[in-house]
Amino acid sequence: MKKSARTGLRRPKLGVWGFLVLGLAAVLAFLTSLCLGSVSLTPLEVLKALGAELFGLAGADPISVTIVWQLRLARSLLAAVAGAALGASGAVLQGLFRNPLADPYSMGVSAGASLGAVIAIVAGFSTGVSFIGAVEISSFVGALAASFLVYMAARVSRRISPTAALLLAGAAVGSFVSAVVALIVTFNDKDLHSVFYWMLGGFGGKGWKDLATAAPAAAISLAGALFLARPLDVLAAGEETAGTLGLDVSLLRRLAVLTASLGAAAAVAAGGVVGFVGLLGPHFARLIVGPLHRRLIPLSAAAGAVLLMTADALARSVAAPLELPVGIVTAFIGAPVFLHLLSRTERSTSV
């Protein structure tokens, strides 16, 4: 047998250590996000407060119990859920488009969510006590409607591959819907501030109720994403090759778009349009476990959760008592980190 001239070099992967480090980071980010805020708590106080409710342990300060359980825990979990949904959705769409620059908003989700939210805000649902969570629900519906529109628009095209058509239709529908949002805001400038704040994203004032709204959709999306891992690995070889290997590519395309849109819509409903998490999560995960989706998707979710929990903790502590929109924090951290990753990525693994 002829041996190949080149030896079997292996690019170092963080492997098991990566999982451990990420798990540790998740715990740290979670605790940090419970400690930080307008009133700082020590990690010990936080642990005591958690223990008091969970196991009925004594010795916790009742005020810190209230802060942790009424104000911060639900919010931290909400950030984690949104981050996980964005990370997994990003990994699914990058796998589908075979392009590491795709993100959860590629399907026009963010624009659709903005439109939904703006309609609810302008219509005054946000101030009325009558219909709590109307903005969130409206943005969720808007996000799914936009991605459905993108999907249908892409089907019309006959000249380019259906997947490329999806990407282009996403861009077109996205900018169209954004223009509609701008138009509505122009005629309703009294709501400009709340719309602006919503579009930059944030978890301020969110609680258990919002978690109950977002978590089921995010969970369904995550489960769906895991279920798509094997077919997405087959798709790595290209759509035509994947077809010869027995993959029903159009079925995968439909399921991937549905899963990713649901996840992104859940995240947007939870915390507005937060950029970079869905792009960075999969990139971090790929560095740690490599490109195989059965490992990449769960790790992207974990990375997204860590990123967004940390960003949210920073957003409410950096300029306390003023709270920054979390989208600003993710962009400030995300953009440089992403550029750094790009400079490290080998050409062969990128587009």
Place this chain on the structure above:
Amino acid sequence: MSPYKPFIEINRAKDEAPQAGTAEAKSPSAKSPFPTSLDQDLETKTAAFALEAEALSVGYPGCAPVISDLSFGLQRGRVLAVIGPNGSGKTTLFRALAGELPLSAGRVLVRAQRDCLDIHRLPARAKARLITRVLQNEQSAWAVPVSDYVQAGLFAAEGWFSHDPARAAKKTAWALEAMGISILSKRPVTELSGGEFRRVVIARALVQDTDILLLDEPTADLDLEHQMETLELLLDLAKTGKAVAFSVHDLNQAAMVADQVLLLAEGKAAAFGKPSEVLTAEIIGQTYRSRVFVGKHPAADIPQIVPNPGWMERVSAKRRGTDS
């Protein structure tokens, strides 16, 4: 490259008692699932073709058909070379045979055990369990390790849910061994040379392990040695009872390994038959619109094609002119 051996260990382990394996492994003729004395066996087996194209037409409304009214068959244990000028429809033909392109007329029948199936009516996975098609070009989007890339060949058998890691690892290792690239198993596919990647793709085709193989220019970007190895592999695959078809531009490669040659010209069969019948100066000259000289291979009784002797004389004259 080690000569290709069919992947039978796993079937054995599953279907038979363990002690039966060792004795029979040494004499594969005894109990091999594949016929070894082909010529005798084939008479009965290929009375039916493995794949039959019946009056195949492929085209788009308003355009001239890419393939029109083409009928031929693929036999088990035989290698078919599909040749023809650029744009004559070789790739389209393979796509149509694999059931990936809708037909405007005709049908493709595949024999699987006792059933005779219309390939275009099967779902994607069922198609891929009957026919392996290897594209001329493919590119991985991600830096997937070679062994995982090759494992994708099991998708047709396993589908979206089931996965047997031990069996997958065994079969992958066997395919890499057969292609002589075991040493590459952990390398990312995006970092391979063209020839190495080609062999990875063919290893995946071995893992897919169907009775019918369609390979689109499998020797295209290989060096001379790997071209010969690949051609020999096609023969070895056929020897295990598979029906193999490959497209190729080099007519001599077709002559070297093919049992039959299908010459396509503008979507029609310009000729179909043994290499010595198809690869004649007259037929080739007409189809390729250029005179060729057909001699005899120095080491075997097959035709050897030298393109356009007149052109060579002209060029030789030019080269003498520049030398002096």
